[in-house]
Amino acid sequence: MKIGVDVGGTNTDAVIVGPQGVAGWNKTPTTRDVTAGIVGAIRAAMTEAGIGPAAMDGVMIGTTQFTNAVIERRSLLPVGVLRLALPATSAVPPLTDWPEDLVAAVGRHVALVGGGYEFDGRPIAPLDEKAVAEAARGWAKAGLRTAAITSVFSPMNGAMEARAAEIVRKEVPDMAISLSSELGQFGLLPRENSTIINAALSDLAVRVVAAFRAALHDLGLDVPLFISQNDGTLMRVEDVERYPVLTFASGPTNSMRGAVHLAGIEDAMVVDIGGTTSDIGMLRKGFPRQSTHFVDVGGVKTNFRMPDVLAVGLGGGSVVREDGRRIGPDSVGFELTERALCFGGDTLTATDIAVAGGWAEVGDRALVSDLPAATIAAARAEMRRIVETNVERMKTEARDLPLLVVGGGAILVDWDVATASEVVRPPHSGVANAVGAAIAQVAGEVERVVAITEANRTAVLDEAKQEACGNAIRAGATAGSVEVIEVEQVPISYLPGNPSRLRVKAVGNLPI
């Protein structure tokens, strides 16, 4: 049995997932120290399932704590920023275009030194080891405890970054160091941004992981602990201490992956209805279609992609006006249980419509019994129109697909959707997020620039695929379960020898 947990800003959800599906679940308010909320939710879910800690094989946690810390500019450390690139890149120094308040949080301890690679692997300049050591001594004097190191073209060759880290450690032995080459992906500035943010989170990462471990200890759970990362796969908890930034976009991915598991359908549209908005996305072969845009966190462009989801203003707390003809986009949000009519409040919400119409059972139906049937019908039609139009917008193929409805607001839906072949509201749809965490796989990735010709194409692709599979196995996947799920080849123009940027991703199951 596995335990999936989703630590959100408002609620902490826990589910127990076994071979027969969801055995128990719970939703608890997120607590300030996080640990208590996790302990409470897991304990209640285990009680509901009637299964004790001894039967558990692993805990998987999805969390928004790191994202929120960056957005709210709290728990961030000042960072020593080192870029190995001179004489190149000085026209756009690190932290350019960052919001001022975020720069204030991480400081402006920037050093550009000689180093970096060309696209073909030749060094731009030899690594200026003296300058690296000097920068490190300056940071030590300024009391910095963490550093971010980025070199030009390091996704192809991380050697200079590794050597620079060695030099920094020699000068300042306990410096926590983030290397851009371990955060992948081409694009110097977004990769550097992610590396700096990662370094700034290094203290919080240690504290959060300690809180997770404390929660497991309190529960008597002596099992492996994994954390959800951006692409919906899992990372080992000791890796989160070093690379918290990899958790940034895990939320939407988990909820869509959870929907796949709960509904048992792999090609579908998904609508995740929350309190204020609905996220609409598309699943292909069980995975969310990715956005072409990089994730912007707290005003900074990172190098992470997230699922292509469209957020529309329809949620359980959406305010209903004009006799039901207008819904949202404003919402009573987390105050639903105080302000919605069916909870004794004074605001007509989308939830009240579902309760009055008799297809949802929350609050007190008697409190909404005098709503006119015409208002209920009009609001129901409007909700349906919002979902229909936007499902159509997000769909990339002509044929109609099933629509999976998940999230706390899934109770709003009892209607058909003309743009979907069927509407599926799977059981436990309210905790799809935590389910997505519980069932996640582990991944391995490879990215490089290679010259691809007709003659070597198969060999080059095979080698990259094997390496990606190897990386997945090193991340904890069982060898037999690993498969390649993504091959992206983008040609680089204006260079001889047909070079392409090649990215291969493989995923596999954990041995539990």
Add this chain to the structure above:
Amino acid sequence: MNLELQDVDDLCTGAAFLGAGGGGDPHIGGLMVKQQLRAGRRIEIVDPDTLADDALVMPTAMMGAPTVLLEKIPSGEEPLRALRCVEEALGRRATATMPTEVGGINSTIPLYVGARLGLPVVDADGQGRAFPELQMETFAIEGVACTPMGIADEKGDYATICTDDPHRMEWIARGITIRCGGVAYFSNYPMSGAEVRRASVKHTLTLARRIGHIIRTARSRRQDPFEELEAFIATTSYGAARRIFSGKVVDLDRQTLEGFTRGAVTIAPDRGPGRPCVITFQNENLVARAGGDLLALVPDIITVLDVETAVPITNETLRYGQRVMVMAVRVPEIMRSPAALRQFGPAAFGLDEIYEPLAL
């Protein structure tokens, strides 16, 4: 006119629009320019019609692989060095710089040079959009000498190229660029003020800025950005812009051949069956067809925009499933002469179709 911070973002968006799917992402160039403005430097945009006849204008630009630029950002000294090469060769100082290519990243390099050297930037260019090679310039078509050309990299290495033949210049400079690590910065086609007026596509920097402004603000003003773009472009020397297709990207074939990104994107219509639109590109979009119909053809600009935001989508960021609007823009008269069409018309890209300017 002095360029302000917000103008830079608008200009970059407009430059991507005029890039016709290519030209390289102006984002990094925009950051370089904004960095200069924040440091207190000024960028003055001047109308070509007000230039003194004996002004000496030295265009500046980058060449090579935009993908490499995303990693190896310039030091900023390269284009300055390239311009100095031309000054040394001519024994005269530049009085202004200008773009060779308004589409894509090359709209931003002269702005950076202008800020660094305190030179005004002429509101004009030699392509009116983006094209892949250095001889594809109205400057060449109108008989401006293409060299001396200065070319430089971030290591401080530089070369001066002298030839009468724009094709030879392209060929030699392309080879040097590879040795420079895939990107290099250059200055060529040095011109007098009178030559700029005769041989350039005028007012294209302000055109890019206005296009970007419309795209950024139309929605908040509750206007349809596509309608506004059409109405605005109709008032410029381009004279005509039209939505030619909208739908979803359903197929994408992209590969490098001889250093160019070649391929095609297929867009299925929004609703119902209908004929899909196929856009063929070589770095930039060359031709849009639907069934047997020709929708638009190079040198007219074919540009793919996000259907919601109207933000331009370059061929490097095209993806399966994107919902897009395709717009075509007729190029100004100077780009439609028989000599111009020989340089960058359909035949220059191996296409058999006969060019007819986009009609409204």
